[in-house]
Amino acid sequence: MADSNPDSPYVTWDTKDFEKEIFLLLSVSSLRFYRQGEMIYLQGETSESFFFIKKGKVKTSILKEDGSEKILSIQEKNTFFGESAAFDRHPHFETAIALEESEINVIPVERAEAVIMEHPEVAFMVIRRIIRKLRLMGFQVEDFAFLDAQKRIVHILIKLVAEVGEPCAEGIMIQRGMTHEDLANMTGLSRVRVTTILNNLERAKVITKKRLAVTVINPEKLRSLLDGPDKQDG
DNA sequence: TCATTAAAGGAAA
DNA sequence: TTTCCTTTAATGA
Secondary structure, X not given: OOOOOOOOOEEOOOOHHHHHHHHHHHOOOEEEEEOOXXXXXXXOOOOOEEEEEXXXXXXXXXXOOOOOXXXXXXXXXXXXXXXXXXXXXXXXXXXXXXXXXXXXXXXXXXXXXXXXXXXXXXXXXXXXXXXXXXXXXXXXXXXXXHOOHHHHHHHHHHHHHHHHXXXXXXXXXXXXXXXXXXXXXXXXXXXXXXXXXXXXXXXXXXXXXXXXXXXXXXXXXXXXXXXXXXXXXX
């Protein structure tokens, strides 16, 4: 099973179980290049294509006019995005932006559907990838409904450790260029609040942190902070 | 309990 | 240097 952590908003994927299906889909795609910060599509737009990240990093989020943002996912290579608007022909509900210089396969949905008619197994792969995101959306809703600020941060750190954690001398490092503002936009908290909570966790010797990186030094204690009633952050 | 505002420190480009 | 990221405190919903 490729997905050991189906609930992280930071999405990576190992394609090894689906190389043939990916190849078939990409055979009808064209390649497009995006610069860092370049918008790929905007919420409200309609689309006849969906996308596959060949190289780079893409953020999908819902933007508001006042500049605030809810990040839905940050995705790395070998992942799909923009499927919903393509397959159901309704406008995008989210905006996609390249976070770094990226190479994106653009897949026209009509051609993808033709591929699926001929190779139905491609549909199963697509369904599984879409459910992966459905699941992560569900878990995000759960956190919004039930968790206080500290637990939201604790939970997202647990998920990020599982998805992109890198073992190091001190513990497990999360080093993906995410700012406190990014974490705030994922968890629905303010940037200042994220900083305060991370500082509290550092004081409690659960994590250490530096610019753009957090290292979990006590994963058991981190996990234990999800248990019990909501606590103050001191 | 948490958002907002403001003001400032520090690191990176 | 400028820009980006982080910190801290004060205020109030």
